[in-house]
């Protein structure tokens with residue numbers, strides 16, 4: 001459906017903008033002048049008009065105006081910052097309004113997407129500190145919670161540890177408190193030995209299939225006979241136990257993943273029941289993913305002999321063995337960053353391992369004050385207040401720090417370990433003999449589960465795409481599935497708990513609502529056009545996994561996952577993907593009407609270069625009046641067709657400017673733009689139009705850089 005009858009509100013911004021040379025924008029338009037559209041009356045009037053049909057609001061920058069009108073489908077024309085403040089004639093504003101009106105004419109009726117919250121309950125995946133904290137908070141808000149934990153007991157990695165850094169708070173204090181709270185809560189259903197098989201549906205109405213072990217231990221007097229007869233031995237982070245073992249809280253538990261179902265335990269205790277895994281279906285309006293992390297497998301670092309020499313262990317194993325009294329070494333070498341920040345193993349810093357290695361150094365001195373400890377490090381990264389902890393451990397007698405990554409760990413015939421390293425501060429080779437070598441390894445996430453939930457992971461780290469700035473704006477993607485705790489990225493237990501509280505708030509917000517609205521524009525697929533090419537490139541192009549093939553080989557968009565970046569639009573060779581408000585049809589119409597002979601069209605990313613253009617206006621930094629600026633969601637949205645249309649309309653150059661590499665709001669849009677527009681640029685070179693297209697990275701504050709580029713483009717052509 002094409003909208004007719006476009007209302008153009010022309011706001012003078014309280015007299016800052018003068019009269020236009022013409023107010024004739026076509027018979028289907030109504031031109032309304034207002035002194036100040038941002039008064040309560042003005043806002044009400046514009047909102048009422050936008051509820052009935054297309055509205056163009058010409059006045060201040062959309063970066064200012066959007067605060068008054070939220071996500072209403074209003075087309076903005078930036079006359080104040082990018083015409084008046086820039087010192088350009090108001091003829092330019094007329095062109096910009098014409099282009100925007102043409103875009104409004106080509107706009108399809110916006111669709112309001114509301115997803116009813118049918119399931120008023122939550123699911124938490126992961127029963128560590130973060131998962132238990134989130135479960136308690138959501139339950140306290142009055143919503144039923146299902147807590148799903150893969151392991152036989154709650155507690156996660158913290159539950160394996162004796163103490164936490166920096167004060168040495170016993171991990172047991174933390175875990176017991178949490179487990180008691182969660183298991184005593186009638187509003188929380190706990191499934192241990194349980195795994196998520198699949199998850200379907202959408203925010204407000206997710207359906208999960210779980211695989212849950214039916215093995216259980218009933219009334220247990222903790223006599224331990226079941227474990228005595230169990231033939232299966234499991235290495236549980238450095239401590240051997242049986243497949244049925246004491247799980248704390250006065251009871252033995254079954255490790256269903258390790259159990260071979262031989263039934264020996266049932267012969268000695270009638271309260272033990274060993275059974276197969278069963279499927280359970282759970283409904284949830286929203287979920288928290290708190291799957292935690294696991295230590296990097298150090299067997300990959302061949303030169304350190306992990307898994308070969310019994311005295312070499314990772315930090316979790318070391319802590320468990322020392323505190324269980326299994327070892328009491330006199331001389332310990334701790335290798336910090338073992339395998340971390342290393343292209344061969346883990347390229348990233350796990351953030352917590354330096355602090356863990358300090359904790360282990362302190363632990364061994366607590367247990368054996370005469371012990372000699374060496375910490376071999378490449379950098380000690382003790383962020384924030386933890387610097388004090390570093391200082392305290394460094395000042396302990398018998399704890400020595402040596403800068404340099406060890407090259408090799410060997411075992412002598414007498415069983416002692418030899419650590420070969422270079423002391424880079426002294427510039428000399430060193431060999432340290434030790435009883436025990438502790439590898440302070442980094443941590444890795446549970447990637448398989450992320451895939452089942454449709455959460456995209458960073459290609460290099462495997463952690464969810466989480467630390468990008470888009471997470472400042474959307475607390476989850478898919479909507480209603482919120483990350484919390486160390487599974488999002490490694491962090492201290494206290495930070496995981498804090499994050500869990502915020503995740504719980506997000507979930508409660510969903511569950512309290514009758515429905516959830518999709519606020520951003522969404523891509524729609526024209527099935528007929530798509531079928532004509534059927535390239536399927538958009539499936540892999542979407543950074544959020546929002547596009548997929550259905551069973552009939554048809555491309556479909558999961559609207560609740562779409563973030564409105566338009567990268568798929570830029571990728572689609574057929575033009576079948578159409579982002580609402582930024583479809584190819586709308587943008588081509590806008591370009592055609594906006595661009596005049598000799599102009600430079602600047603397609604500026606709304607997150608970076610567009611604010612820089614506003615800043616140029618505010619700071620009166622000059623750039624040519626024939627620069628026509630259009631705001632785009634991301635450089636990844638720009639197609640060769642848009643460039644071609646601008647040149648065909650008379651533009652002498654096209655600038656596409658956006659976020660710096662790695663800073664794209666949508667993760668990869670600028671990389672896609674670079675590849676795609678690189679080819680377009682080469683084509684234009686061959687066509688005798690060298691330099692007609694430029695792709696540049698411009699930060700929000702880099703108005704000087706932006707205007708320099710625009711002046712260069714104007715002068716060169």
Ligand code: FES
Pocket residue numbers: 605606607608633634635636658659664665666667668669670
């Ligand atoms: Fe700015 Fe992608 S969001 S280039």
